[in-house]
Amino acid sequence: xxxxxxxxxxxxxxxxEKQTLxxxxxxxxxxxxLGGETVLFASLFATYLALKDSVPRSDxxxxxxxxxxxxxxxxxxxxxxxxxxxxxxxxxMKNFDFKKMQIWLGITVVLGLCFLxxxxxxxxxxxxxxxxTFTSSAFGSAFYTLVGFHGAHVAFGLLWITTLMIRNSKRGxxxxxxxxxxxxxxxxxxxxxVWVFIFTVVYLMGMVG
Amino acid sequence: xxxxxxxSGNPRVDIEYRRKKNAxxxxxxxxxxxxxxxxxxxxxxxxxxxxxxxxxxxxxxLLLAGVQVIFQLFYFMHMSHxxxxxxxxxxxxxxxxxxxxxxxxxxIIWW
Numbered sequence: 001x002x003x004x005x006x007x008x009x010x011x012x013x014x015x016x017e018k019q020t021l022x023x024x025x026x027x028x029x030x031x032x033x034l035g036g037e038t039v040l041f042a043s044l045f046a047t048y049l050a051l052k053d054s055v056p057r058s059d060x061x062x063x064x065x066x067x068x069x070x071x072x073x074x075x076x077x078x079x080x081x082x083x084x085x086x087x088x089x090x091x092x093m094k095n096f097d098f099k100k101m102q103i104w105l106g107i108t109v110v111l112g113l114c115f116l117x118x119x120x121x122x123x124x125x126x127x128x129x130x131x132x133t134f135t136s137s138a139f140g141s142a143f144y145t146l147v148g149f150h151g152a153h154v155a156f157g158l159l160w161i162t163t164l165m166i167r168n169s170k171r172g173x174x175x176x177x178x179x180x181x182x183x184x185x186x187x188x189x190x191x192x193x194v195w196v197f198i199f200t201v202v203y204l205m206g207m208v209g
Numbered sequence: 210x211x212x213x214x215x216x217s218g219n220p221r222v223d224i225e226y227r228r229k230k231n232a233x234x235x236x237x238x239x240x241x242x243x244x245x246x247x248x249x250x251x252x253x254x255x256x257x258x259x260x261x262x263x264x265x266x267x268x269x270x271l272l273l274a275g276v277q278v279i280f281q282l283f284y285f286m287h288m289s290h291x292x293x294x295x296x297x298x299x300x301x302x303x304x305x306x307x308x309x310x311x312x313x314x315x316x317i318i319w320w
Binding site for chain 2: 009010014015018028031032034035036037038039041042043045046049050069073076077080083084087088091094095186189190192193196197199200201204205207208209
């Protein structure tokens with residue numbers, strides 16, 4: 001099968017994301033990148049754990065004073081649900097249903113935007129209500145670097161998925177863009193993997209003390 | 210859960226078969242999602258309850274996070290499917306380095 005070939009339901013292969021050589025390389029290369037991202041986030045987690053609650057003055061706020069369960073819970077549910085909606089998108093991709101795939105990707109993007117909006121609100125709240133900024137303490141630097149880096153990943157993921165949706169809106173599905181959609185959805189799941197550790201290690205463990 | 214599909218030579222039969230396979234897999238995905246939500250709820254409740262000591266809650270919620278990540282990697286990201294030997298190698302290698310880095314930072318840095 002050729003990359004540019006016009007596809008039909010009958011011709012659509014079982015694993016369209018790994019059909020061409022380019023797709024196979026993309027798949028392998030992307031997983032290699034995710035292995036690297038694991039290490040990168042681990043170093044940020046390690047720094048955070050080492051510097052947690054390291055503040056220069058005793059009147060400054062610590063993790064247990066800052067974090068609140070309801071906001072983190074809502075953010076977690078939103079991101080977790082967006083992971084499922086991107087699974088739905090890939091389900092329709094495998095069934096050669098371009099329209100439904102686009103709809104589910106659209107829902108994923110909306111949920112991602114909600115998450116990002118809440119994170120911006122959260123940071124703004126810490127800065128203005130608690131004086132907890134990037135430069136106020138080692139704790140602040142480590143916190144904003146870790147959580148902010150994850151937020152930047154969310155923002156990048158949103159841009160990526162939106163770009164793919166717009167660029168391919170008139171093209172429909174083929175063996176050229178199926179791997180692109182697949183890899184973007186892998187990235188989105190990875191963002192959720194990192195968030196699972198952030199809400200556990202940073203927020204929940206922070207509230208325990 | 211394998212994703213290897215055979216061709217019968219008849220395209221219509223293949224499509225029917227594949228759709229069924231995909232629908233079945235999607236059902237499994239929804240079940241893993243429900244389990245992930247459940248694990249998240251337990252973790253939040255364990256912390257919100259405030260009666261348990263940190264010595265119990267911290268390892269407990271870390272364990273829940275670990276299980277949830279396994280669901281993400283193996284089901285949502287299809288690492289349980291065939292043809293994921295190299296991704297497994299990359300991720301396991303990454304996890305080893307991740308573990309050593311975190312161990313190092315949390316044990317030798319104490320200020």
